[in-house]
Amino acid sequence: MASTIRVRATATGDTTEVQALIQHPMDSGFVKDAKGNLIPPHFIQQLAFECNGKTVFLADWGTAVSKDPYIKFSFKGGNKGDDLKISWVDNKGASDTTTAKIQ
Amino acid sequence: MNLRPAIRLASAAFGLATLLSAALPAGAADSVDPAADAKAFQNYFTTKFPKLKPADFVNGPYSLNEDMHRQWVEKEEFPPYEFSLEMGKEMFAKPFRNGKSYADCFDNGGIGVRQNYPYFDEREGKVITLELALNRCREANGEAPLSYVKDEMAALTAYMAFTSRGKPFDIKVPNDPRALAAFENGKEYFYTRRGQLNFSCASCHVQNPGERIRAETLAPALGILNAMPIYRSAWGGMGTISRRFTSCNSQIRGVPLEPQSDEYRDLEYYLSYVSNGLPISGPGARP
Amino acid sequence: MKMISRRIPILALAAAFVLLATTSTSLLAAASEADFNAAYAEAEAANKQAGAQRDQWTTTAATLANAKKAAESGNFDSAVAEAREAEALAKASVFQATHEKDAWKAAVIR
Numbered sequence: 001m002a003s004t005i006r007v008r009a010t011a012t013g014d015t016t017e018v019q020a021l022i023q024h025p026m027d028s029g030f031v032k033d034a035k036g037n038l039i040p041p042h043f044i045q046q047l048a049f050e051c052n053g054k055t056v057f058l059a060d061w062g063t064a065v066s067k068d069p070y071i072k073f074s075f076k077g078g079n080k081g082d083d084l085k086i087s088w089v090d091n092k093g094a095s096d097t098t099t100a101k102i103q
Numbered sequence: 104m105n106l107r108p109a110i111r112l113a114s115a116a117f118g119l120a121t122l123l124s125a126a127l128p129a130g131a132a133d134s135v136d137p138a139a140d141a142k143a144f145q146n147y148f149t150t151k152f153p154k155l156k157p158a159d160f161v162n163g164p165y166s167l168n169e170d171m172h173r174q175w176v177e178k179e180e181f182p183p184y185e186f187s188l189e190m191g192k193e194m195f196a197k198p199f200r201n202g203k204s205y206a207d208c209f210d211n212g213g214i215g216v217r218q219n220y221p222y223f224d225e226r227e228g229k230v231i232t233l234e235l236a237l238n239r240c241r242e243a244n245g246e247a248p249l250s251y252v253k254d255e256m257a258a259l260t261a262y263m264a265f266t267s268r269g270k271p272f273d274i275k276v277p278n279d280p281r282a283l284a285a286f287e288n289g290k291e292y293f294y295t296r297r298g299q300l301n302f303s304c305a306s307c308h309v310q311n312p313g314e315r316i317r318a319e320t321l322a323p324a325l326g327i328l329n330a331m332p333i334y335r336s337a338w339g340g341m342g343t344i345s346r347r348f349t350s351c352n353s354q355i356r357g358v359p360l361e362p363q364s365d366e367y368r369d370l371e372y373y374l375s376y377v378s379n380g381l382p383i384s385g386p387g388a389r390p
Numbered sequence: 391m392k393m394i395s396r397r398i399p400i401l402a403l404a405a406a407f408v409l410l411a412t413t414s415t416s417l418l419a420a421a422s423e424a425d426f427n428a429a430y431a432e433a434e435a436a437n438k439q440a441g442a443q444r445d446q447w448t449t450t451a452a453t454l455a456n457a458k459k460a461a462e463s464g465n466f467d468s469a470v471a472e473a474r475e476a477e478a479l480a481k482a483s484v485f486q487a488t489h490e491k492d493a494w495k496a497a498v499i500r
Contacts, residue, residue: 006185023186067339068183140499147499294494299447299479301486305497358446366444 005098009084016078016102018049018057020071020086028063043091044069050085051078051102078102135283137276137376140290144377148325152313160326161384167313167320175388184261184334184386187254187341191262194255199244205259208240217260217267217383221372222275223282230285230368233260234343251362252349257332257341257386264331264385272329272383274376289373292366293324298357304370319390326378328371330387337390344371421466429473430457436480443487450479 004023009016022044029041041063049057056075078084080102087097149157152167159166165175195213198204206212210219220233231239237259238248249256276282296303304324307316312323319337331344342350345362348370352359360366433454440446457472 006181008181019181021181021183021185068186070181070183143499290498291494294497295490296486296494297445297490299449299483303494303497309497309499353448356448358441358448358451360444 003098004096005086005088007084007086007098007100009078009100009102011078011080011082011102015074015076016051016084017074018072018084020049022047022069022071022088022096024068024088024090026063026065026067026069030063041091044088045091047071047088048086050087051075052082135287137283137286141377141379145325145380147309148312148323152323157326157380158382160323160378161329161381161387163322163327163330163387163389164313164320165389167323171320178388182334182386183336183388184332184341187258187332187334188261188265188386190254191258191260191265194259195262199241199246201244203244205237205240208236208243213263214266215270217264217385218270218273221368221375223277223279223285223372225277225279225282228281229365230289230372232344232363232368232371233263234345235363235368251343251345254341257343257346260332260343261341261386264383267383268385269382272375272379272381274372274379276372276376285369286373286376288366289369289371292370293373298352298355300355302355304351322389324374324377326381326384328375329378329381330384330389332385333387333389335389341386421470423461423466426457426461426466426469426473429470429477430454430461433457433473433477433480436477436484440480440483440487443484445483445487445490447479447483450476450483453479 005020006022007018007020009018011017024044025042026044027039027042029038031039033039043063043065044061047057047059047061048055056078057071057073059071061069082102083099084102085097085099087095089095145157148160149155152160155166162172162175165171195205206214210216217233220236221230223229224231234251234256237256238251241248249259276286293304296306307321308324308327312321314321328344331347332341333347334341338346345367348367349359349362433450437446437450437454440450453472453476457469457476460466460472461469
């Protein structure tokens with residue numbers, strides 16, 4: 001299966017701007033399906049961005065984040081061609097990881 | 104209690120209205136001239152929004168003000184329909200069990216043909232939409248048809264629209280009384296008020312585009328289908344033209360028709376034709 | 391003008407009948423299953439007519455469902471009331487569709 005993560009990172013001067021889109025249902029556990037049964041919670045708990053082995057962004061997420069979340073941030077450091085590793089783990093233990101090159 | 108006089112007055116008004124509408128001559132208004140309709144339709148919107156170029160209309164509410172336009176530019180850098188587009192590309196390339204594929208059912212292998220749909224099929228005497236053609240292709244090749252409102256259909260049409268981006272809508276109404284009737288029926292459906300809220304498609308998308316209905320900005324009807332299918336944040340997912348039509352109907356408290364029923368096909372035909380010349384921009388993203 | 395003046399009393403009479411019909415049931419003793427069946431059949435017939443005109447309302451369907459639910463729980467008073475409400479909604483949708491048969495033309499951009 002194709003990766004659940006899309007990422008674009010661009011370095012300008014001494015900062016790197018990162019945008020990412022993650023495909024995930026992010027079910028809160030409070031929503032009912034068409035039959036009226038609760039949809040069990042299913043959400044990303046931790047999201048991490050690592051640049052050259054160093055964590056640059058770490059998020060502890062809960063149920064209040066939307067479906068298919070989009071994140072944008074920038075950090076100091078990072079050069080063109082460096083590796084940016086993105087990984088997430090959800091409450092059911094599923095995870096995904098991808099590595100992108102900073103442009 | 105003064106309910107009765109009120110009712111009497113109301114019935115009198117209704118009676119009068121019925122009489123008046125029956126008395127009006129059904130002459131000039133009934134001759135079907137699609138080209139003139141499209142011209143008047145486009146002229147109405149370009150006059151209402153003098154700052155917009157015709158091609159801007161395909162981005163719906165995102166064209167109507169600067170803030171929304173900035174949001175759109177940013178959204179397009181990282182569009183939410185990307186996952187669906189990728190899924191559509193994979194589905195489109197994957198052969199059926201009999202070895203054939205979607206490409207065998209369409210002109211030019213299905214690439215860059217979105218702008219020609221819907222078309223009028225003179226053999227069948229009916230309008231054929233892209234969604235219908237896709238399901239017929241599946242059935243001809245022994246596959247079960249897809250739901251018209253769910254993700255797979257949206258993914259396929261997203262891919263086909265993407266390969267046709269920038270090509271102007273090129274819908275033809277042949278000089279066939281059945282085609283003209285389909286066009287006219289679509290127009291009637293578009294302007295007819297229905298549902299308990301007594302709204303027509305035109306109430307929102309012709310008379311009030313750019314205004315808000317609750318938190319949402321209403322899109323102009325011109326170019327509204329060019330962006331289909333769309334990722335709607337309100338839906339948290341993709342939607343086809345069929346989904347848009349049925350959900351509009353239920354929002355005004357009308358029972359929606361079956362997806363791809365004759366009325367919806369004619370409506371799509373009319374609405375696409377009057378947007379002729381505007382580029383395909385789908386798949387789109389909407390708030 | 392002659393036609394209009396003839397039409398008003400008929401419509402007013404019809405409206406009066408509707409009023410009478412609704413008030414009389416509330417004065418009578420509890421409604422029976424037969425009352426419900428009759429009221430429900432009328433509501434359904436009106437809704438079917440709206441369906442033929444391709445203009446059913448979701449509220450009609452919901453009210454019909456409520457009527458059925460009330461009848462199943464044996465509450466025929468409220469079942470009959472819901473069925474009458476559904477019939478009124480269905481008739482309003484039929485009126486709307488009939489009226490729009492010509493009225494839509496006035497909204498067309500020219």
